[in-house]
Amino acid sequence: VRDLAEHLGLTEAEVDEGMVAAAGYRAGSLDTPNTDSDAEHAALSSGRTHPEQIGVDDPGMQLMEDIRALVPHMAELDDRERTILELRFGQELTQARIGAELGISQMHVSRILTRTLTKLRTHLLAED
Template identity: 40%
Template sequence: MTLVAAHDASTARRTQRGTDSYDGIEPLLEQLAAMAEDDRGRPALREQILRRCLPLADHIARRFTGRGETYDDLHQSASIGLILAVDRFDPARGSSFLAFAVPTIMGEVRRHFRDRTWAVRVPRRVKETQLALGPVIERLCQRDGRMPTAIEIAVEMNVDLLEVTQALMAGNAYRTNSLDASADDEEGSVAAQVAETLGDLDPAYDITDDALAVAPLLRDLSERDRRILHLRFFENCTQSQIARELGVSQMHISRILTRTLATLRERALRD
C-alpha cells in the first residue's frame, strides 16, 4: 500500500468513527500555557484537557497488552505519560500535541517494562542509555513534529550510533517467549510449536563432540603419526602423496592410518 493510499484509508477510518476527543486540543493547551501557576482556573482546565486525552492513553495501553503485564498497570503508566505530555508540551513550538504525546506516553509504558519486567540480562550501560532516550525523543518529536531517527538521537545525545541502536533494541529484552508455546498461522488456527519451526539440529555439533573427545588422544600419538593424520584429513593428501613426502611406500602409510584410526576409535569409545 502506498503512503497516499494508507493516508486515505486512515482518514476513512477516522471519518467512520468520528473525531477523537483530543482532536483540536491545542487551543486549550495554549490557554493553559498562558495561565499563571497560581491561576484558580488552571487546575480545572488541566483536568479537562487530561479527561479529553485519556482515550489516547487507553489506546496506547491496549497496544501493549498481551506482553505479561495487566491492562490496569499499563493504563496507569500510560496515564502518567499523558500527564507528563500535557505538562511538558510547549504550544509556542508550533507542533501538534499528538505528535508529542504519543512518544511521551509510549516511552512511559516502555519504562514500566524496563523497570519491572526485564527477562534477559542487559548491560547497565545499555539500560542507562535507554532510560535517557525518553526525554531526548520527546524533545526531538516536539521540535520536528515526527519520530526521530536513530542517527538524530545519537547526534542529540552525543553518543555512538551503535550505542543508541543497542539501547533501542534492548526494549525487546523485557519479555521472552517459550519455545514450547504454540504459534498461530495466518488463518488463526493453532500451528506447531515454535521450536518445531526453527529447523533441525546442526550436524556439526556431532563433529565438534568427536573433535573434543579425540583431541587429548592425539597428543599421545607419535609426531610421525600425527603428521600423517594431518596430511590425510586436514590437507586432503592422498596416501601416495604422503608416502612420497615421507619417503616410504603407500602400503606402509595405509597400515599406519588403519592402525592409528583403530586405536583412536577404541580409546575414544572406551573413555
C-alpha cells in the first residue's frame, strides 16, 4: 500500500479506500459454490451454486409471512394480552416471572396465554 501510494501520489488511506471500493466491483461466477458464513443459510445451501438454489424454500421468508399475518390480529388483543405475549415471546420470560411482574399467579398467566394463542390461531386458520 505504501509503495502504491507513493507511486500514485496519494495517501495510504486513499489507496486503502480505493482497494475496498474496487473489491465491490468483482463479479463472481454463478457457478461458484456458495461459501456463506451464516450457519443457518450455509446449512441450506452448502456447496450449491446459485442456480441450484433457485426455488429453494427460505425458512426466514415463511417466518416473515407468518409475522405479517399476525399483525392485524395482534391489534385486536387487549393491552394485557399483548403485554403477556411480549414478555413471554419477546423477552422470553417464564410464566412465573411474568406473573411476578404483573402481580398475578403463574396459573393465571398460563390461562391468558392459552386463551390468547388459541384466539390468534383461530384467526389465522380462518384466513386459510
